[in-house]
């Protein structure tokens with residue numbers, strides 16, 4: 177069982193006030209707050225063991241190296257990886273996906289295809305667009321009206337030319353949980369490499385990479401109680417080991433002459449330069465914290481909150497309130513994206529006139545700014561998924577996202593504030 | 604009420620009951636600008652006679668800041684000569700709103716200003 181009040185006591189930020197109100201933080205899909213245990217681990221490292229890793233033959237450098245290696249081991253266990261050499265530390269999910277576009281992209285040729293979906297975060301679209309220069313084609317799996325991935329569409333778009341299938345595990349806007357295990361089977365039967373963007377799943381539910389069977393997974397430490405600037409690329413050992421380095425420099429080499437170099441062993445061959453040691457240590461402390469709660473419990477808590485949100489949505493009677501994503505809480509993560517009246521993209525062919533402008537909608541910017549005055553932090557905008565917004569026919573939405581420190585009271589505060597927003601802004 | 608609350612109320616009034624709302628049938632120039640990131644859109648139509656703004660109207664959609672700023676800006680330029688319009692710059696538009704705006708909302712505040720600049724440019728190139 178998750179007790180949000182008890183959990184909050186580990187997060188100093190909840191002691192502060194926002195404009196005279198308690199802080200109701202509803203933007204954990206963007207980044208989570210940090211417990212004192214994570215901050216302490218980082219401080220402890222700097223106060224007691226700070227030094228460079230893999231180099232010094234003296235006590236504190238050996239300690240730092242041990243801490244860094246132990247963090248890799250801990251993260252590896254956490255996602256069910258059987259070998260810590262399958263964990264590459266990067267800056268964030270975005271860097272992991274760029275890493276894959278660069279390294280896997282080297283062997284792609286004209287006419288090869290990459291299969292993505294319309295619900296991807298920009299970080300799982302833009303790096304692949306770079307490969308268009310080589311004549312690589314991108315295809316996008318559509319979603320159904322319920323916000324779920326259209327598996328029939330996926331099967332019709334995968335082809336012998338599809339070298340890579342890269343999909344998000346959980347949509348950061350819709351909350352949709354994709355059946356990655358099943359999709360992985362389809363991808364592998366087709367001979368495609370299968371990549372999972374785990375940025376919104378690893379922090380929120382039990383994730384086992386061996387069970388999913390993916391070849392690669394990307395996620396970010398800062399979305400799971402860890403510090404920013406540390407993220408993870410998981411890769412199946414043989415496949416990972418076969419890749420060319422992403423960046424060159426110190427730490428990643430075995431031997432260097434003026435003409436050429438040989439590489440260090442995987443994963444160090446992919447970690448050029450002094451790594452984010454503090455970040456890895458902080459992430460490891462975050463993993464300990466989450467393991468202590470139990471990821472099953474984290475997942476259950478979020479399901480209960482979303483279920484309560486969907487009930488409040490109906491009860492609140494807020495006029496023109498619309499929300500996106502699957503209605504079944506089993507199929508959906510802890511995000512709630514909504515609008516009070518929708519603002520549709522401008523049709524440039526249509527003349528702007530008093531009649532053609534919908535005026536009843538409240539813009540998400542106004543929703544977020546007004547909610548802030550009641551102490552609530554929510555996100556507004558396109559949530560780094562402009563293609564998905566286009567698909568939904570909207571320019572933006574507001575998003576409340578939930579985590580272990582959120583409670584039913586936070587949901588009540590959200591809907592109470594939304595009623596006030598509607599009074600203030602609807603014309 | 605603090606000064607800030609009072610100013611916020613003024614801005615909200617402009618949003619709820621915008622001044623100079625609509626389109627001019629006999630406009631000399633009419634231009635639309637939008638911000639693709641948040642979808643805010645403003646169209647300004649100007650009637651220019653003897654080098655001055657004889658009439659101005661706007662229509663638009665978007666957040667309260669973008670729409671209120673269009674309402675306030677059109678009030679401000681009504682009757683002004685094109686020479687006088689040159690004195691209006693980004694900073695003075697932000698000051699006109701009078702609220703503490705973060706960087707992303709400054710873009711909203713400046714949408715009507717950018718639309719006006721587009722109108723002036725279009726007018727000048729057609730002369």
Ligand SMILES: Cc1ncc(COP(=O)(O)O)c(C=O)c1O
Pocket residue numbers: 205206268269270271297299300344346347348373375376396560
């Ligand atoms: C689904 C998904 N993928 C990738 C990312 C990118 O994460 P980061 O900005 O930490 O690289 C995000 C972050 O919002 C996300 O929600």
